[in-house]
Amino acid sequence: MLTLYKPGTGWLHRMPAGPKLLLILAVVLAVSLLPARWTSVPVAACVAFLGYLVAGLGPGMMPLHELGRQLYALRWIIGITLVSQVIFIGFEPAVANTTRVIAAIVLAALLALSTRVTALLDAIERGLRPFERLGLDSQRVALLLTVTISTIPVLGRRAAEVRDAQRARGARNNPRTFIIPFLIVALKHADELGDALTARGVR
Amino acid sequence: MIESGIRLENVGVRLGDTDVLRDVCVELNARTIAVIGENGSGKSTFARLVGGLLPRTTGQLRVLGLDPARRAAELRRRIAVVFSNPDAQIIMPTVAEDIAFSLRSDKLRPAELQARVETAMERFGLTHLAQRASHDLSGGQKQLLALCGAFIRNPELVIADEPTAYLDARNARIVANHLLDGTDHRLVLVTHDLTLAARCDQAVLFADGGLAAIGKPAEVIERYEAVLRC
Numbered sequence: 208m209l210t211l212y213k214p215g216t217g218w219l220h221r222m223p224a225g226p227k228l229l230l231i232l233a234v235v236l237a238v239s240l241l242p243a244r245w246t247s248v249p250v251a252a253c254v255a256f257l258g259y260l261v262a263g264l265g266p267g268m269m270p271l272h273e274l275g276r277q278l279y280a281l282r283w284i285i286g287i288t289l290v291s292q293v294i295f296i297g298f299e300p301a302v303a304n305t306t307r308v309i310a311a312i313v314l315a316a317l318l319a320l321s322t323r324v325t326a327l328l329d330a331i332e333r334g335l336r337p338f339e340r341l342g343l344d345s346q347r348v349a350l351l352l353t354v355t356i357s358t359i360p361v362l363g364r365r366a367a368e369v370r371d372a373q374r375a376r377g378a379r380n381n382p383r384t385f386i387i388p389f390l391i392v393a394l395k396h397a398d399e400l401g402d403a404l405t406a407r408g409v410r
Numbered sequence: 411m412i413e414s415g416i417r418l419e420n421v422g423v424r425l426g427d428t429d430v431l432r433d434v435c436v437e438l439n440a441r442t443i444a445v446i447g448e449n450g451s452g453k454s455t456f457a458r459l460v461g462g463l464l465p466r467t468t469g470q471l472r473v474l475g476l477d478p479a480r481r482a483a484e485l486r487r488r489i490a491v492v493f494s495n496p497d498a499q500i501i502m503p504t505v506a507e508d509i510a511f512s513l514r515s516d517k518l519r520p521a522e523l524q525a526r527v528e529t530a531m532e533r534f535g536l537t538h539l540a541q542r543a544s545h546d547l548s549g550g551q552k553q554l555l556a557l558c559g560a561f562i563r564n565p566e567l568v569i570a571d572e573p574t575a576y577l578d579a580r581n582a583r584i585v586a587n588h589l590l591d592g593t594d595h596r597l598v599l600v601t602h603d604l605t606l607a608a609r610c611d612q613a614v615l616f617a618d619g620g621l622a623a624i625g626k627p628a629e630v631i632e633r634y635e636a637v638l639r640c
């Protein structure tokens with residue numbers, strides 16, 4: 208998810224992060240607000256498709272390749288949303304809901320694909336600055352977002368380590384014996400991260 | 411000279427209900443100081459204390475002539491701390507961005523920021539990894555990244571807790587040279603590598619939460635090896 212950024216020179220890559228964030232937010236919102244009808248299905252799909260085509264991600268088939276990669280990564284989410292909704296609310300709304308949710312996700316991914324985290328952070332920090340008069344610390348909010356984002360892959364790795372350690376000692380995969388050691392490791396990481404932020408000059 | 415060193419008077423640190431450091435009195439004025447001792451003897455606690463990451467429970471402490479309890483913000487600007495676990499020190503998703511993060515609060519112009527990041531990456535041999543995902547690096551590469559992020563702020567005092575623990579022989583030598591050979595920073599180096607400790611100007615030996623010896627590295631190491639033999 209984080210290593211999603213792909214260097215490029217298209218117009219979306221060159222667009223300043225702030226306006227880009229707003230533009231993509233608007234498109235994502237519009238797609239999510241489509242009604243749960245059959246007619247929404249081609250609309251949402253086309254918007255997502257067009258989004259990747261016109262974004263200038265790269266030469267030739269590369270943008271569609273990227274879209275395919277995104278959809279493949281989302282296959283479980285697609286399956287689960289589709290099946291559970293077909294069971295509970297029927298075929299038409301299930302297909303329409305799934306299409307617009309997936310379209311919204313892949314469109315949002317365009318932001319991550321074309322923007323560095325640093326640029327995004329600076330944009331968020333700048334965008335929130337007007338709210339400082341209301342007592343909001345924009346630097347802190349931006350930092351909090353970064354740290355949250357950066358913690359995800361680390362915790363993923365730590366989870367794998369805990370599982371490996373248990374397997375190495377002959378334990379089978381068991382969520383109950385996994386959760387406590389993982390929580391301890393996660394809290395320890397939070398502790399260390401606090402130290403690291405302090406050590407690197409963050410208030 | 412005293413103004414730039416580290417001075418502890420009857421310092422104690424209590425964590426939970428154990429006295430991790432007890433009644434430490436010492437004055438350290440050499441440029442590079444090795445901290446050695448057995449596992450659990452209190453070395454990391456000492457490093458965290460001096461680095462301003464841990465408050466003392468009792469006694470008096472001066473680092474660069476300042477009291478960390480009162481002048482925390484200023485000391486944080488002048489001191490860099492490097493840990494042995496490089497995972498916890500990485501914050502941004504790519505190598506170049508993570509190094510730049512260290513200068514975030516300086517609000518530099520983009521061109522100047524980039525120039526400084528590039529110089530720092532070159533110095534630590536990270537240039538070819540600039541755009542790589544920082545969390546996917548090997549342990550040794552991560553440690554080089556952490557060091558780079560620490561040194562780019564031109565600290566006056568570097569506190570390193572087993573910084574070569576994850577490194578192969580070549581990278582360990584590179585890191586050690588960076589830490590020991592510069593002349594514009596002081597160093598507190600916690601290490602189990604006694605050849606590294608021997609390269610420092612002064613050494614302290616910790617044992618069981620207290621100071622067991624201080625002096626020329628060769629003498630202190632000899633004391634330590636005598637303890638290890640019995």
Ligand SMILES: Nc1ncnc2c1ncn2[C@@H]1O[C@H](COP(=O)(O)OP(=O)(O)OP(=O)(O)O)[C@@H](O)[C@H]1O
Binds near residue numbers: 425428456
């Ligand atoms: N948060 C804590 N709470 C309670 N006790 C702690 C805490 N952190 C460390 N200790 C204890 O303090 C003692 C000194 O720990 P410290 O990490 O300073 O040792 P060390 O000399 O760095 O050891 P090593 O060589 O293994 O890194 C140990 O006995 C440890 O168990």
Ligand SMILES: [Mg+2]
Binds near residue numbers: 453454455571
């Ligand atoms: Mg230690």
